[in-house]
Amino acid sequence: MKVGAREYSLWTIAIALVLIFALVPVLWLLSISLKPPSEITDQRLIPSSISFDNYKSLFEGGWSGPFLRPLINSIAIALITTVVAIFLASFTAYAIARLEFPGKRLILAGALAIAMFPPISTVGPLFDMWRAIGIYDTYLGLIIPYLTFSLPLAVYVLVAFFREIPWDLEQAAQVDGATPWQAFRKVIMPLAAPGIFTAAILVFIFCWNDFVYAISLTSSDNSRTVPAALAFFTGESTFTEPTGSIAAAAIVVTIPIIVFVLIFQRRIVSGLTAGAVKG
Amino acid sequence: MEASAHSARTPAAQPGKKSSRTRSERKLAWMLCAPAVVVMLAVTAYPIVYAFILSLQKLDLRFPEQTEFIGFSNYGTVLSSELWWMDVFNTLIIMVISVGIELVLGMVIALVMHRAIFGRGVVRTVVLIPYGIITVVAAFAWQFAFATETGFVNNLPFIADEKNWFGGHISSLAVIIMAEIWKTTPFMALLLLAGLVTIPNELYEAAKVDGASAWQRFRKITLPLMKPAILVAVLFRTLEASRVFDSIFIMTRGAQNTESVSILGFNQLINRLNLGLGSAISVLIFLGVVLIAFLFIKGFGVKVEEGRPGG
Numbered sequence: 001m002k003v004g005a006r007e008y009s010l011w012t013i014a015i016a017l018v019l020i021f022a023l024v025p026v027l028w029l030l031s032i033s034l035k036p037p038s039e040i041t042d043q044r045l046i047p048s049s050i051s052f053d054n055y056k057s058l059f060e061g062g063w064s065g066p067f068l069r070p071l072i073n074s075i076a077i078a079l080i081t082t083v084v085a086i087f088l089a090s091f092t093a094y095a096i097a098r099l100e101f102p103g104k105r106l107i108l109a110g111a112l113a114i115a116m117f118p119p120i121s122t123v124g125p126l127f128d129m130w131r132a133i134g135i136y137d138t139y140l141g142l143i144i145p146y147l148t149f150s151l152p153l154a155v156y157v158l159v160a161f162f163r164e165i166p167w168d169l170e171q172a173a174q175v176d177g178a179t180p181w182q183a184f185r186k187v188i189m190p191l192a193a194p195g196i197f198t199a200a201i202l203v204f205i206f207c208w209n210d211f212v213y214a215i216s217l218t219s220s221d222n223s224r225t226v227p228a229a230l231a232f233f234t235g236e237s238t239f240t241e242p243t244g245s246i247a248a249a250a251i252v253v254t255i256p257i258i259v260f261v262l263i264f265q266r267r268i269v270s271g272l273t274a275g276a277v278k279g
Numbered sequence: 280m281e282a283s284a285h286s287a288r289t290p291a292a293q294p295g296k297k298s299s300r301t302r303s304e305r306k307l308a309w310m311l312c313a314p315a316v317v318v319m320l321a322v323t324a325y326p327i328v329y330a331f332i333l334s335l336q337k338l339d340l341r342f343p344e345q346t347e348f349i350g351f352s353n354y355g356t357v358l359s360s361e362l363w364w365m366d367v368f369n370t371l372i373i374m375v376i377s378v379g380i381e382l383v384l385g386m387v388i389a390l391v392m393h394r395a396i397f398g399r400g401v402v403r404t405v406v407l408i409p410y411g412i413i414t415v416v417a418a419f420a421w422q423f424a425f426a427t428e429t430g431f432v433n434n435l436p437f438i439a440d441e442k443n444w445f446g447g448h449i450s451s452l453a454v455i456i457m458a459e460i461w462k463t464t465p466f467m468a469l470l471l472l473a474g475l476v477t478i479p480n481e482l483y484e485a486a487k488v489d490g491a492s493a494w495q496r497f498r499k500i501t502l503p504l505m506k507p508a509i510l511v512a513v514l515f516r517t518l519e520a521s522r523v524f525d526s527i528f529i530m531t532r533g534a535q536n537t538e539s540v541s542i543l544g545f546n547q548l549i550n551r552l553n554l555g556l557g558s559a560i561s562v563l564i565f566l567g568v569v570l571i572a573f574l575f576i577k578g579f580g581v582k583v584e585e586g587r588p589g590g
């Protein structure tokens with residue numbers, strides 16, 4: 001099919017609009033974060049001079065500063081949850097994808113129902129229970145609810161991937177003289193790895209993003225994650241808005257995710273749409 | 280493991296003739312599923328029952344000695360309060376408008392990702408950026424863009440320089456809805472794209488030969504065939520939008536009557552430590568979500584098995 005100039009320019013406009021739509025808020029944050037504090041309210045799209053003061057003040061004070069500890073908390077909590085969730089979910093997904101047993105559909109339906117569950121409905125009881133058993137404002141107190149809500153996501157993504165694996169290869173390898181462990185490690189693991197990795201990315205993003213639990217079940221920088229810490233940022237004095245520091249912090253937590261998304265774009269798309277519609 | 284792996288490939292055993300292999304396969308399957316099921320239920324089923332019990336009590340953590348069982352009167356208090364209904368209304372407005380616009384925008388983006396003659400990869404990648412960004416960060420980005428002090432929006436042409444976006448009910452809600460749309464349209468677009476790619480290209484070619492215009496092809500082929508994908512995407516996004524919390528908390532903290540039901544629940548539970556009243560709100564929100572899901576599944580015939588949990 002010949003591509004007309006008109007069609008070409010229409011697509012150019014459409015793509016440009018999508019790019020602007022997706023990028024403008026991020027560029028605006030970047031612009032604010034690079035402005036020197038005195039120019040933050042100049043409303044200019046492009047900073048007239050560039051300064052890294054906002055970033056410096058963010059990390060001032062190091063461990064007891066406003067940002068470093070929540071950043072470490074966020075990374076640690078999201079990573080631990082991801083590892084445990086993927087570990088548990090891969091057992092379940094293996095069983096659902098490969099074994100015949102009553103209750104299979106019930107587990108899938110239940111997982112879906114949990115994914116739809118409103119988190120705010122569990123905040124009160126968890127707040128009360130966590131204080132009673134002493135895990136309020138701890139990593140564990142956040143990891144448990146994150147696990148619950150990331151398991152359905154992980155199970156669904158993994159089931160979709162596991163169903164595609166040609167499991168017969170495992171037996172073929174054993175016929176060829178491989179031990180069961182070799183067959184699993186050399187044949188199945190490489191085939192399952194992309195799915196597991198995709199599920200891990202999605203779970204990590206989910207935990208990284210949470211705000212409701214992060215502000216309800218924490219009370220200090222002991223376990224407060226970045227989203228919660230941002231909401232409680234204060235300016236240098238009571239009367240200065242912490243706009244610059246918030247923008248800088250926002251950019252610090254956003255850049256890695258953008259890089260991640262750029263590298264693993266295909267995986268994320270396939271994970272997000274895995275099992276979305278039966279083909 | 281190997282024995283069960285083998286039997287998975289064989290047809291299901293005849294009823295009444297359950298071999299020991301089927302039985303051991305079942306046992307293994309349940310063992311594999313048990314940990315995940317327990318964790319999922321521990322933080323949903325148990326707490327919602329607990330929330331219901333709390334909701335029947337007068338229970339304020341600031342005055343724990345006054346705790347007593349008061350039946351359903353917390354529900355009476357909530358349902359007769361103007362604030363609750365205001366917040367229900369706000370939540371519904373945010374839900375309906377944002378999901379409606381997202382559906383249209385998401386469809387356009389999905390079509391661009393599917394049909395564009397160049398740059399599909401770029402669009403697919405860039406569209407994921409809002410998805411990956413923390414909702415709180417996105418809320419700040421939009422707040423800074425609209426705020427009278429720091430924002431560039433008031434400098435744009437056709438917009439009053441002094442407009443105080445967060446000074447009024449409607450304009451505050453509009454900014455909140457915009458932030459929600461920005462953050463979640465990519466997810467919608469990807470779900471729709473997944474439906475779009477399943478439509479065989481021959482249908483379009485045949486329609487073209489028959490002289491159907493692009494719009495006719497979209498109306499008569501794309502939309503009907505995508506109905507299941509659209510309904511699932513809309514259901515998931517509707518339920519997600521009904522929880523709207525982060526954006527409101529960051530942008531207005533509920534000022535200018537922009538509270539959602541989740542913000543109300545949070546204020547009662549965590550700020551006021553009124554676990555009784557707050558739990559009644561939690562239970563009502565839960566019932567609301569169940570009702571929406573039920574309406575979608577029964578009313579529109581959404582096949583949830585075809586769906587998947589949202590990101």
